[in-house]
Amino acid sequence: MEELDIVTLIVRHRVRAAQRPAYEKWLRRTTQIASTYPGHLGVNVMRDAEQFVCVLRFAGTAELQHWLDSSxxxxxxxxxxxxxxxxxxxxxxxxxxxxxTPTNAQPALRWKQACITFLVILPLSLLVPLLWQPLFAKLPILGGYFVSNVLITLSIVLLVVYLFMPRVTALFAHWLSSH
Incomplete structure (x- = not known):
């Protein structure tokens, strides 16, 4: 299995206050179009009073460059x-x-980072082992102490990094950025 060389494009836009609704409409269309490009792995949008920050992930530099160079x-x-x-x-x-750190501002306080990380990891650490149990029962070689822990930990890490953490930090962006 070939390892992905994931690359992230961070786009910052300071939108004129009166233009926010038009920008939101443009942004929805743009993120939908970007999602059709090969190697696109997802997008997260963070909004605050001053700017929009879009984080687009691509499977590699060539895939990102294809999007950047597109007409x-x-x-x-x-x-x-x-x-x-x-x-x-x-x-x-x-x-x-x-x-x-969605903007060039100060990073979130560590205790807030710890709270958000705990909020994401705790439910996964309770749920993911239960989801693996039927497979472990059918294939005992996977249910051994070492292999089962590797599979469970890998599942949790991938879910946290690619699915839950970007969404949760976007959801709590205002709280994370307030000091």
């Missing part, structure tokens, strides 16, 4: 330019998770 994206950026106070601000990250 569709170029037209979308031209279309949104009049709605923005500043231009299209992009940043590419290849080795950094993007859970707790």
């Amino acid at each position: 569709e994206r170029r037209h979308l950026i031209e279309e949104v330019a009049p709605l923005l106070d500043e231009g299209d601000q992009t940043q590419v990250e290849t080795n950094r998770e993007f859970w707790f």
